[in-house]
Amino acid sequence: MELKDKIVVVTGAASGIGKAMAIRFAAEGAKKVVCVDLNKDGAKEVADSIGGVAFGVNVGVEQEIVDMIEAVEADIGPIDLFCSNAGILTAGGMEVSNDDWQRIWDINVMSHVWAARHLVPRMTERGGGYLLNTASAAGLLNQVGCAPYGVTKHAAVALAEWLAMTHGDDGIKVSVLCPQAVRSEMTRGHEESVAALDGMLEPEPVAEACVETIRNETFLVLPHPQVLDYMRKKTDNYDRWIGGMRKLNRQFGDIRNPKKASS
Template identity: 60%
Template sequence: MDLRDRIVVITGAAHGIGAALARRFAAEGARALVLGDLDEDALGRVADDLGAGAAEVVTRRCDVAREDDVADLVAAAEAIGPVDLVCSNAGIGIAGGVEVPDDDWRRIIDINVMAHVYAARAALPAMIERGEGYLLNTASAAGLLTQIGSAPYAVTKHAAVALAEWMAVTHGDQGIRVSVLCPQAVRTNMTAGSEGGGVAGVDGMMEPEEVADAVVAGLAEESFLILPHPEVAEYVRRKATDHDRWLAGMRRLQARYTQPL
């Protein structure tokens, strides 16, 4: 996909990867950016940063756990014209294992999984009708591997990858392209206060702008997997080749990051 003259929706656009995507897409010549986030003040600052550029910028308060909010965001974009790209980007992390309370499990499922369902549900009908459209879901390398210290994050990011795979298979012959973004540690609010990004930063902490560069390159190639940290591809190959060996290696990694100081 060439981003020039495209109409793009981005959720979680007030900070981190979402804000970096908005800035980079504007620089690439997008026609319109429709940005959603719960943090309206920060979202306004992102819009101000984009200035009086060529792109039309629309902002909306959007709680991605609410289907009506996501649908309204997509409708705001459709009021401008056919939506070319929906970046379902918002996400959260919750530490812990199976003991995490049900309410927290439901919250992270709503934000990390159902938000992607809502975005697709809102955008797909018009895209399918005209025979083209692009969905970009932000997941994580945890969705291909796992997340040491967080069962809810690992489970929901796996689900996000699975949903993207299903949509690529089911709608690919209808002109719908799908990519899933799977970075490791990125310098965002989610990693704030974590030394070097914790275990996810084993291959280094990446800046959101670097992730945006990888996204633009991935969209240009229409790659399903967008891996800003290239090491992840090798880890996935190792996992597929010998799952038991990979699990043993992950246990060693866990011991390295959870041993007492």
Template identity: 50%
Template sequence: MDLIDKVVVVTGGGSGIGAAMAVTATEAGARHVVVADRDGDAAASVADAIGGTATTIDVRDEEAIVELVRSTESAHGGIDLFCSNAGFVTQAGVEESDEVLQAMWDVHVMSHIHAARAVLPSMIDRGEGYLLNTASAAGLLTQIGSLGYTITKHAAVALAEWLSITHHHQGIRVSVLCPQAVRTNITANSPDVRVSNAAADDPLGVPLADGVVEADAVARLCVEAIAAERFWVLPHPEVADYVKQKSDDIDRWLAGMRRYQARLYGDRPLPGDRLVSGS
């Protein structure tokens, strides 16, 4: 799909990858871009810069997603591309609270399901539509130090795979974005990150050896992937090699990840070290 004369919705569009995607979609010829974010002022700033519209939304709220789709279709016609993009990260293992794990599930998985439920019917009626779901390389590999991020991003990738298989014959195309380190404000948006337990130069456990990619470069790659109808969007192409290594020899890959974890944390306690027998 090319984006010329298309209607695009971007959630988490007030900053980072979402904001870059809104700008890049406009530059690619989109007829209208709706920028949605829980930070309404940030969404409005991006929308004003590109001549789009803004809305304040919590992606965990299914009714709000339904209203976003309804109002967009009413004002601008059918949505051609829905970019479901929001996330946060914590540093914790199985000791993480159910409340935080549920919040991560709602943001990283249920938000994509809410979006698909709301937008697929009209896309299927028209015989075409595109879903771009933001996951993470953690969804293909794992996230050192963060149980919640790892399992919910794995689920996000699995969901995208299922949507791609199930709705392809109806004209629906799906891409899943799986970056490593991207220069965004995810740390600021993750108030319960326990950075004291991770390496000072890599507080989120994101592999930095492959470089930090700028958000606008990620957005351009997304547009290229959408044009080619390519499922994986990998801003760090090395991730494809890591996935192959993982599938070729899982035990060797796990051993390598343990070594990486040891280098990352050094003498700092690991999340699992906080577990005490009998507590």
């Protein structure tokens, strides 16, 4: 799919990957880029810079996503590409509270479900559309020190797979973005984390990778090409891969206490 003259929605658009996506999609000639973020002022700043439109939305609440979709389609036009990009990081393991588990589940997984629930029927009726869901390399490889993050990102990848295999015949294209470390508010303070071992990318090349993937209509967006090799090693010998991840866990497992993790 070419982005020229398309109506595009990007969540988490006030900063980081989402901001870079919005700017890059506008440069491709998108008809209108809708910048969505909990930080409405930040979203508006990005939207104003590219001639877009801003919405303040908590993607962890289904009705707010519904209201935004309905407003965009009523006032701007049918959404061609929806980038469900907003996400959060929660560190820790089984001790993380139920409330925090639920919050990250709603934002990292259910926001994708809710967007698809209310867009796929509309897109199908008009002959097709595109969903780009941001997951993470953690959704393919897991994340030491962050059980809620690794679990929810796995679920996000599984949902994208399910959408692609279930609605591909309806004209719904699906891609899932799975980068390692990208410079953003989420990674601030974690520049030496395990996810940054292969380098921390700036958001702009990640957005460029998304444009190329959308143009080619391929499923996986891997701005860090090493991730594909790690996936192959994982499936080649799962036990050996677990052993390697245990070594990384000993070094990086407690991301809230780097001195303890490296001791």
